[in-house]
Amino acid sequence: MSFSENKLTVRSSADLAAAVPYLIGFHPGDGSIVVIACRDRRIVFAARGDLPAPGSPAHPLRELTAHLVPVVQRQQPITDLVIVGYGAQAHVDAALRAVGDAFTAAGLAVRELLRVTETRIFSLTCDDPACCPPQGTPFDPTTSLVAVHATVAGLVARPGQAAVASRFTAIDGAGDGIRHATNDATARMATLKTAGSAAVYEAGMHAVRGALRQHDDGARLTDDEVAWLTVLLTHRPVRDLAVDLTQPHDQHVTFWAEITRRADERFVPAPATVLALTAWRCGDGVLAAMAAERALQVNPDYQLAALLLQALHAGLPPSAVEQAITSTHPNPSTPSLNTPSEQE
Template sequence: MNSTDLPRLTVRSPADLIAAVPYLLGFHPADSVVVVALSGSRVVFAARGDLPGDLPDDVDPGEAATHIAEVTARQGADSATVIGYGPASRVTPAVDAVRVALPEAGLAVLDALRVTDGRWWSYLCTEPECCPPEGTRYDPQASTVPAAAVFAGQVALPDRAALAAQVAPAGGDAMRQATDRAERRLADLLATAPATDLLGARALRAAGAAAIRATRRRHRSGEPLTDDELAWLCLLLTHLPVRDHAWERTDGRDDDIAFWAEVLRRAEPALIAAPGSLLAFAAWRDGQGALAAVALERVLAEHPDYSLAGLLDDLLRRGVPPSRLDGWPAGGPPRELRRGRRRSRRRPR
């Protein structure tokens, strides 16, 4: 799901809305049902879910529709348009289920569309003059929306797989060797810690703070991080006080997202839990819910019990708006971050 802090995009027609969806999600959807939510005339949220045939066997399509409607209603929206991507036999049941669920969640349905092979159909309009039975051909490039989105710095990747590729592993033998060296360095650090430093906790915190400060500074200056620097940072991040020190200094800035994405890609799989969770947090804070979701999917596949990843996964599932964290951590964590991990079976992506 995505909360959308996009600049105002002028949407005058169904074709304009269809052209805007890839920039709201960050990628071009396929075999999907998408809900675009509005508060007044402003788009505030977009969520994507799989079509029923692509859902896990234990997920009921009606339950999935109810969930996406409830998540959308939490965004302060008052209306929504549903768009299904794919053949009618698969799209229609999904769109119908969401059309029923949205009013039950307190949202007016502005329109319900199906998009297939360069044409769109409306489930609500029966006038052949504007909604012919053979569908309406559209050309996204004929709309001003893509140009406005690109000018504002928005990107629409070809598909969700391209988004997942941004967090795919890019390590190798050199990083494995650097991690081995980092482990020996950590053993030396703990061995030389004063006897009064229980379990070397103070030494670890000091080394972690220094590594975070140094690597962030180098990244901001455009200097590439060495394998040894990155491996040392990732190993220190397994110490929770170091991870939390980094978390407190991570928000939704572009630099945060770029930094933690690089660390996640290059880290050894055993060490991706913290950087992947921090990337997800930064992306979620920036309204890039789809990027946060793919980062968490990678973390939880390797580390299913990592608590921070589980907590952020829960926030995404429940559609908690990133604005709930405004002012954190100065005022302490908000209620949503204190609720702990609670999984549901389905998350719009």
């Protein structure tokens, strides 16, 4: 079995368990469940969810499966699935079987159910002690050849979701400079608005192009440059231009993560959403979802972030949102301006 884009071979359950963090972007904690979709022995998709807490009523697990099944079905054609649960037997096994049964009932072949407990793997579908001993199969994800090859291929497995969020969340006590710079940028924007939408768009075009060029050259933006860029991004055509000019590679993911982390709280939604779409286009669905959630945390009505998050949860490709942006604003220099509270 191999990854669809990176030529990494998975030959055993231990290899698969070592590969999961690279499929989803971080090491899953106890209570996680990961559904891996395969097409002719090639991994094409992975989706993660959280199992209900032990002792929970049945309906949260039904809601989880009701979400996961259609998401995976959209990835057709699929030949079979492997489902991996993380945690203690009492918490995981019954839920893992229920999820497997739901996929089987939906017409999808479940090849294997695996539970990972600390450094051992247990199969719920194989009763051959020669390959699946009752005491589990030991594995060390840090020394696995799959982990080594994944790292060489440029894949990243962060320690957990907190490590993903740390890429774009602000550092406490580091915001005084950006707040002053943003106040100045807001005043500058108010003056620029009097010249009309086309003037704002032109300024935004220069700011976005210049900022990406600086980053590509290895230069770090000043607080004044970050503040001006984030204020200009409140003009939707400028934000959509930023989406268009941003390339789907790690360097630009890093750029928008830094802009989101350094932005004044009021102006986080636009760069966080550009970060989300850029990460998604790079195949990092976890970072994409968390960045979109960050945008909505600041502004629950930020429509593009909400659309992006909905598409991510539905298992749709990034092109679905990109097409929506293009169709919404066919002429980018003419739509009306927005204040921070009216973004989207």
